[in-house]
Amino acid sequence: MRAAVAREFGKPLEFDDRVVPLPHGFEALVRVEYTGVCHTDLHAVGGDWPVKPALPFVPGHEGVGRVVAVGHEVTSLKVGDRVGNAWLWSACGECEYCTSGRETLCPVQRNSGYTVDGSFQDYMLVDSRYAARIPESLDPARVAPILCAGVTVYKGLKTTGARPGQWVVVSGIGGLGHLAVEYAVAMGLDVVAVDVADSKLVLARELGATFTVNAAKTDAAAEIQREIGGAHGVLVTAPSEAAVAQAVRMARRGGTISLVGLPSGTFPVSVFDTVLNGLTIKGSIVGTRGDLAEALDLAARGKVHATVTKHPFADVNRVLDDMRDGRILGRVVLELAGDLAREEAGYPTRQFANA
Numbered sequence: 007m008r009a010a011v012a013r014e015f016g017k018p019l020e021f022d023d024r025v026v027p028l029p030h031g032f033e034a035l036v037r038v039e040y041t042g043v044c045h046t047d048l049h050a051v052g053g054d055w056p057v058k059p060a061l062p063f064v065p066g067h068e069g070v071g072r073v074v075a076v077g078h079e080v081t082s083l084k085v086g087d088r089v090g091n092a093w094l095w096s097a098c099g100e101c102e103y104c105t106s107g108r109e110t111l112c113p114v115q116r117n118s119g120y121t122v123d124g125s126f127q128d129y130m131l132v133d134s135r136y137a138a139r140i141p142e143s144l145d146p147a148r149v150a151p152i153l154c155a156g157v158t159v160y161k162g163l164k165t166t167g168a169r170p171g172q173w174v175v176v177s178g179i180g181g182l183g184h185l186a187v188e189y190a191v192a193m194g195l196d197v198v199a200v201d202v203a204d205s206k207l208v209l210a211r212e213l214g215a216t217f218t219v220n221a222a223k224t225d226a227a228a229e230i231q232r233e234i235g236g237a238h239g240v241l242v243t244a245p246s247e248a249a250v251a252q253a254v255r256m257a258r259r260g261g262t263i264s265l266v267g268l269p270s271g272t273f274p275v276s277v278f279d280t281v282l283n284g285l286t287i288k289g290s291i292v293g294t295r296g297d298l299a300e301a302l303d304l305a306a307r308g309k310v311h312a313t314v315t316k317h318p319f320a321d322v323n324r325v326l327d328d329m330r331d332g333r334i335l336g337r338v339v340l341e342l343a344g345d346l347a348r349e350e351a352g353y354p355t356r357q358f359a360n361a
């Protein structure tokens with residue numbers, strides 16, 4: 007099978023011909039149909055973060071496919087089920103975080119495409135206890151981005167505590183941010199979209215943002231304070247320290263800034279403003295299996311539709327370059343088995359208008 011492998015940080019992925027692995031214990035083997043490409047894959051391949059993945063590794067944590075084999079302990083999945091690999095590949099299930107609904111903080115968690123080989127390959131292993139169940143009604147290409155981008159922003163928006171009718175800023179309208187606009191609208195929030203590219207802001211307006219600000223052209227925080235008196239919640243998806251520093255100034259008094267974008271650096275915060283304005287600054291990391299089930303359910307009920315462009319798997323390095331240069335609108339989804347696998351497995355092949 008084909009596997010796109012990171013062998014050296016900062017270098018293009020190399021295509022290897024690998025032996026299809028066998029599932030053991032609670033593992034299931036999945037034939038990958040589609041996988042989203044997340045900016046986290048770019049950070050992983052670049053070795054950007056303080057905790058680096060061990061080389062070589064296969065990136066990818068928005069993979070969708072059908073189960074083709076299961077380990078002997080698997081009871082919750084069967085051959086033919088459509089599942090996804092989320093960033094949270096597995097957790098211990100026993101620590102203080104796992105037992106209190108905070109499994110994404112488990113200190114011994116394993117992560118798809120980082121500490122466990124991910125979905126940039128024809129077949130991937132998932133842990134049946136943590137794999138996402140994909141509703142059959144959903145187009146597998148368009149559901150892929152929900153597995154990381156969707157659940158992350160859905161959880162991040164909940165983390166702001168903003169209530170229906172209140173204002174939320176989404177800073178960074180990329181793979182995560184465009185879905186954040188849709189989840190926020192579905193949650194009854196009024197959205198201000200911020201990006202540095204006008205094309206992203208056009209998409210944000212199409213998806214329901216009330217107004218948009220180009221942070222490259224104007225002091226976005228000053229404009230948001232002037233227009234709405236600051237937002238109740240601010241969700242920062244931009245992989246930019248400058249965007250984080252600016253986002254703190256976009257909140258209204260008592261507001262919460264939820265950080266999900268992961269630039270590796272630091273940002274300055276005014277202690278005085280934080281105290282006097284009663285601000286809360288929180289980090290938010292992906293979502294639990296429960297959050298993911300909710301995020302998928304909202305997609306299955308037609309409230310969010312990822313904007314995706316399909317590319318052949320062979321294009322993966324070009325897609326990573328495009329992402330680095332900010333040229334992607336919405337999410338790119340790589341096609342691995344795609345329709346072919348559905349036909350081979352005896353499932354009907356369907357066409358989706360916008361996929």
Ligand code: NAD
Nearest residue numbers: 045046178179180181182201244245249266267268291292
């Ligand atoms: P992306 O490349 O698709 O989108 C990033 C967007 O940010 C682009 O539209 C870009 O134009 C915009 N941007 C860049 N600089 C900006 C600035 N100064 N102000 C406003 N917008 C700006 O990336 P993505 O896949 O959406 O991922 C975004 C970040 O989120 C990455 O750092 C990724 O690692 C991180 N991430 C975090 C989690 C988590 O659980 N916390 C999960 C997934 C991804």
Ligand code: ZN
Nearest residue numbers: 044046154155
């Ligand atoms: Zn991701």
Ligand code: ZN
Nearest residue numbers: 098101104112
């Ligand atoms: Zn744990």
